[in-house]
Amino acid sequence: MKQIYTITAFAENRPGVLYRIADLFLRRKVNIESLTVSEIEHTGQSRFTILVHAEPLLVEKLVKQLYRIIEITKVIDSLDQSLIIKEIALIKITAKNLERRREIEQLVHLANGKIAAVNQSYLVVEKTGTEEEIDSLHELLKPFGIKEFVRSGRIVVFK
Amino acid sequence: MKLTGSQAVMESLLKENVKVIFGYPGGAIMPVYDALYDYMDRIIHVLVRHEQGAAHAAEGYGRITGEPGVCLATSGPGATNLVTGIADAMMDSVPIVCITGQVASHLVGSDAFQEADVMGITAPITKWNYQITDANEIPEVFSKAFHIAKTGRPGPVLIDITKDAQFATFDFSYPKEVKMESYQPTTHPHPKQIELAAELLNKAERPYILAGHGVIIAKAEKDLIRLAEKGGIPVAQTLHGVSIFPTAHPLHVGFLGMHGNYGPNILSNKADVVLAVGMRFDDRVTGRLKDYLPDAKIIHIDIDPAELNKNVQVEIPIVADAKNAIQALNKEIKKRSHSAWIKEFQKCYQLEEKKVIQNECDPKKGKIKMGEAIYKLNELTKGEAIIVADVGQHQMMAARYAKFVKPNSFITSGGMGTMGFALPAAMGAKYALLHPPNGQVSDGKASLDREVICITGDGGVQMNIQELATLAQENLPVKIVILNNDFLGMVRQWQELFFKKRYSMTKIKNPDFVTVAKGFYLQAEKVEKREELMGALKRMLKSKGPYLLDIKVEKEQNVFPMIATGASVDEVRLE
Ligand SMILES: Cc1ncc(C[n+]2csc(CCOP(=O)(O)OP(=O)(O)O)c2C)c(N)n1
Numbered sequence: 001m002k003q004i005y006t007i008t009a010f011a012e013n014r015p016g017v018l019y020r021i022a023d024l025f026l027r028r029k030v031n032i033e034s035l036t037v038s039e040i041e042h043t044g045q046s047r048f049t050i051l052v053h054a055e056p057l058l059v060e061k062l063v064k065q066l067y068r069i070i071e072i073t074k075v076i077d078s079l080d081q082s083l084i085i086k087e088i089a090l091i092k093i094t095a096k097n098l099e100r101r102r103e104i105e106q107l108v109h110l111a112n113g114k115i116a117a118v119n120q121s122y123l124v125v126e127k128t129g130t131e132e133e134i135d136s137l138h139e140l141l142k143p144f145g146i147k148e149f150v151r152s153g154r155i156v157v158f159k
Numbered sequence: 160m161k162l163t164g165s166q167a168v169m170e171s172l173l174k175e176n177v178k179v180i181f182g183y184p185g186g187a188i189m190p191v192y193d194a195l196y197d198y199m200d201r202i203i204h205v206l207v208r209h210e211q212g213a214a215h216a217a218e219g220y221g222r223i224t225g226e227p228g229v230c231l232a233t234s235g236p237g238a239t240n241l242v243t244g245i246a247d248a249m250m251d252s253v254p255i256v257c258i259t260g261q262v263a264s265h266l267v268g269s270d271a272f273q274e275a276d277v278m279g280i281t282a283p284i285t286k287w288n289y290q291i292t293d294a295n296e297i298p299e300v301f302s303k304a305f306h307i308a309k310t311g312r313p314g315p316v317l318i319d320i321t322k323d324a325q326f327a328t329f330d331f332s333y334p335k336e337v338k339m340e341s342y343q344p345t346t347h348p349h350p351k352q353i354e355l356a357a358e359l360l361n362k363a364e365r366p367y368i369l370a371g372h373g374v375i376i377a378k379a380e381k382d383l384i385r386l387a388e389k390g391g392i393p394v395a396q397t398l399h400g401v402s403i404f405p406t407a408h409p410l411h412v413g414f415l416g417m418h419g420n421y422g423p424n425i426l427s428n429k430a431d432v433v434l435a436v437g438m439r440f441d442d443r444v445t446g447r448l449k450d451y452l453p454d455a456k457i458i459h460i461d462i463d464p465a466e467l468n469k470n471v472q473v474e475i476p477i478v479a480d481a482k483n484a485i486q487a488l489n490k491e492i493k494k495r496s497h498s499a500w501i502k503e504f505q506k507c508y509q510l511e512e513k514k515v516i517q518n519e520c521d522p523k524k525g526k527i528k529m530g531e532a533i534y535k536l537n538e539l540t541k542g543e544a545i546i547v548a549d550v551g552q553h554q555m556m557a558a559r560y561a562k563f564v565k566p567n568s569f570i571t572s573g574g575m576g577t578m579g580f581a582l583p584a585a586m587g588a589k590y591a592l593l594h595p596p597n598g599q600v601s602d603g604k605a606s607l608d609r610e611v612i613c614i615t616g617d618g619g620v621q622m623n624i625q626e627l628a629t630l631a632q633e634n635l636p637v638k639i640v641i642l643n644n645d646f647l648g649m650v651r652q653w654q655e656l657f658f659k660k661r662y663s664m665t666k667i668k669n670p671d672f673v674t675v676a677k678g679f680y681l682q683a684e685k686v687e688k689r690e691e692l693m694g695a696l697k698r699m700l701k702s703k704g705p706y707l708l709d710i711k712v713e714k715e716q717n718v719f720p721m722i723a724t725g726a727s728v729d730e731v732r733l734e
Pocket of ligand 1: 550551552553554575576577578579615616617618619620642644646647648649650
């Protein structure tokens with residue numbers, strides 16, 4: 001049965017590694033649901049966090065095939081229960097009318113979000129949390145008319 | 160030492176003990192060719208006639224020596240012409256290093272003249288690739304490239320060098336050793352796994368060894384023979400495993416796969432313990448997976464962890480170099496014999512002999528047959544030759560009927576099945592015998608005199624036939640045997656068996672190959688009659704230079720036994 005897996009790959013930070021990773025998922029026809037890459041400080045290593053929805057056996061094969069990429073040093077596949085998962089979302093909402101703004105601010109406050117930017121014509125809401133928390137705030141804000149909605153893809157640390 | 164990037168390329172090749180390179184010049188690699196001009200006393204450059212030829216020649220060289228074969232090409236079309244050869248090397252785990260020129264770094268990405276995205280194109284078909292834009296990177300990248308190509312599971316590596324990096328001067332010093340944090344292939348088996356494996360083998364009633372290319376790459380042939388002899392275990396070889404065992408060895412039961420021997424296929428499913436070593440359970444070997452090895456506990460040794468549990472679920476995966484693993488197993492294995500089990504293979508062979516082999520190798524009437532031609536060739540070479548086979552019916556016939564006394568004597572394109580592979584690969588193999596890498600001890604005269612025979616089809620020889628010019632220019636004594644049936648035979652066979660004999664585009668009108676060969680200044684002969692075959696083969700083997708023998712064989716002959724695609728190994732057909 002398909003499950004959500006987070007594949008965390010560590011690699012030497014060099015051009016071309018992402019290309020090879022993406023190619024492998026393409027060959028195996030596994031869609032990458034989200035992907036974040038960052039450099040681990042001072043190590044010359046990058047950390048890739050790849051979210052996929054796939055069969056366990058296929059994930060096992062993908063992990064082993066990832067090791068064929070020369071620059072890769074370590075690959076770990078995890079289910080959600082063994083991870084602390086966070087994502088960040090930015091939600092831009094047009095709100096010229098003061099009362100609407102207040103309503104939004106209240107909602108955001110209740111949902112543990114932040115107002116990241118404001119001006120006369122719009123607000124930008126920032127929400128850090130689990131994917132579900134972001135989804136639910138997104139739902140709550142929909143009636144206000146969302147102009148832009150962007151999420152970072154998950155980052156995780158191991159429990 | 161101050162050098163230009165191009166000189167550094169030459170010096171790096173020397174540091175890596177490279178003796179021969181196969182290549183073709185062009186704009187973006189001209190500085191390297193200019194540097195080569197001063198190194199021609201130390202490096203032999205073979206001017207192929209198409210870059211695909213260079214890549215396959217490098218493969219032939221790599222497979223015989225175990226050291227990377229090297230090819231050199233220009234940017235754009237030169238590099239893209241290498242692609243088929245690179246993909247072939249990737250599939251068959253062949254160590255090659257390809258060096259391509261690239262447009263100057265300020266032009267990269269701008270659609271400049273003869274710019275191709277070689278890094279992007281070759282990423283999926285190389286073990287590693289790297290673009291050098293700064294001459295200072297050359298020593299480290301070269302040492303890494305050679306290390307990666309030949310260690311672990313070998314494979315192709317490509318180095319793309321921009322033209323400005325070829326011109327730039329810098330202080331050259333070559334790293335003494337390769338330091339890499341990532342890429343640490345596991346070469347030694349886990350002792351516990353070996354213990355478990357030995358336990359299984361020691362208890363087995365019908366143990367069975369499947370031996371593949373990895374045994375040859377690890378130079379573990381002798382160790383495997385010792386293991387089989389000690390445990391009394393029959394051994395079947397994959398296409399790339401052919402010649403691990405001397406053909407005549409009593410425990411060698413034959414060749415596996417779609418057109419392999421009858422017994423090795425059908426009896427797979429009777430084995431209770433299978434030791435698969437240096438092979439990857441390719442679909443041509445396993446047939447229908449769901450009915451493959453139903454009763455066997457499987458031990459799988461491979462240096463590439465990604466091969467374990469990839470196609471077949473195994474009981475005991477062992478990540479290791481085949482030699483280390485087999486040597487470790489040898490210490491644990493008990494002396495046993497399984498004569499009843501081995502008799503079953505003999506019985507199957509007798510049946511195959513009666514139904515297929517006799518008629519194929521010793522027909523009394525009709526046209527010459529492919530098997531017969533190979534059989535007669537054997538009689539003359541006594542199994543000492545290196546056979547390089549192309550792709551098609553003749554390839555399967557060669558794998559089935561060529562006899563071998565030395566390991567690593569059969570070279571062909573297995574994973575990709577690349578038609579046009581054999582002629583350039585044979586060229587590379589011959590260079591490997593004549594000019595092994597610096598520091599590699601050759602067998603002296605034995606290896607200088609050893610025949611390299613390219614067995615090819617009338618279709619396949621026309622892909623890369625331009626390399627006849629290279630053979631002529633170098634006067635390289637490669638012998639080419641065309642098993643000429645005036646058909647794209649293997650495809651025709653499938654049309655006959657699975658497409659109601661609708662011969663769509665498989666009948667071909669061939670050139671007169673003797674005239675073609677003579678046009679290239681090769682000696683050549685055509686033979687059609689059974690009585691003349693032996694004489695013609697003898698003349699070919701006696702000749703000093705390159706030689707082409709066009710053997711007209713029966714047109715609509717099929718290769719049997721056969722496991723149809725999607726069938727199980729125990730549904731192997733004898734006719
Ligand atoms: C480059 C390439 N194109 C097409 C094929 C498909 N193919 C496999 S065998 C074969 C026929 C080969 O004919 P020939 O060289 O005459 O050999 P024969 O089978 O007759 O011995 C073809 C077309 C291939 N393997 N490689």
